[in-house]
Amino acid sequence: AIWMTQSPSLLSASTGDRVTISCRMSQGISSYLAWYQQKPGKAPELLIYAASTLQSGVPSRFSGSGSGTDFTLTISCLQSEDFATYYCQQYYSFPYTFGQGTKLEIK
């Protein structure tokens, strides 16, 4: 199985800040990586797939980058609705795996 290290696990920031979340793989996965946002009590929502492709309807302040083993999710100007938990997921090979999550909280 491919192991993922997502960091940080907790991120404190303020509205308007630029933040980055990292996801590192135990082996190369090309660009087969997705990012999800999950709010309390809700199902995850797809933000980005293929490492950097924005899902339809997702605001352009979200962006993804990376390939191989190192990936980053960036939120360029935090809005109040962005405070949530974020997960990465690799779909390069089975078993599919998710990162441990990054909780983005208001500073």
Added chain:
Amino acid sequence: QITLKESGPTLVKPTQTLTLTCTFSGFSLSTSGVGVGWIRQPPGKALEWLALIYWNDDKRYSPSLKSRLTITKDTSKNQVVLTMTNMDPVDTATYYCAHVAAPWGYFDYWGQGTLVTVSS
């Protein structure tokens, strides 16, 4: 418009078998390339992928749970069923079904989830 909804018991006893149904609309599991997966999330913890079934009946399972899981589809009813045997309190979680954006493996549409508690 793709929608999915999970249904099943909210409480099961240890050692019992859990059966969850995912009823979907907006796509067909007889269409080439389509898949439906199951993911779970224990309270306060991360997401865990469980199983996936494709339009051609190809099935994939989490190795750590493979011996306990069975995934099936009923194309005529637009349903996917997941069974998990020998339930344990550690299996307490919210269970989600999701549409797989085949041929890729990311989940682009999710059900609302159903919380299953394992307790005697």
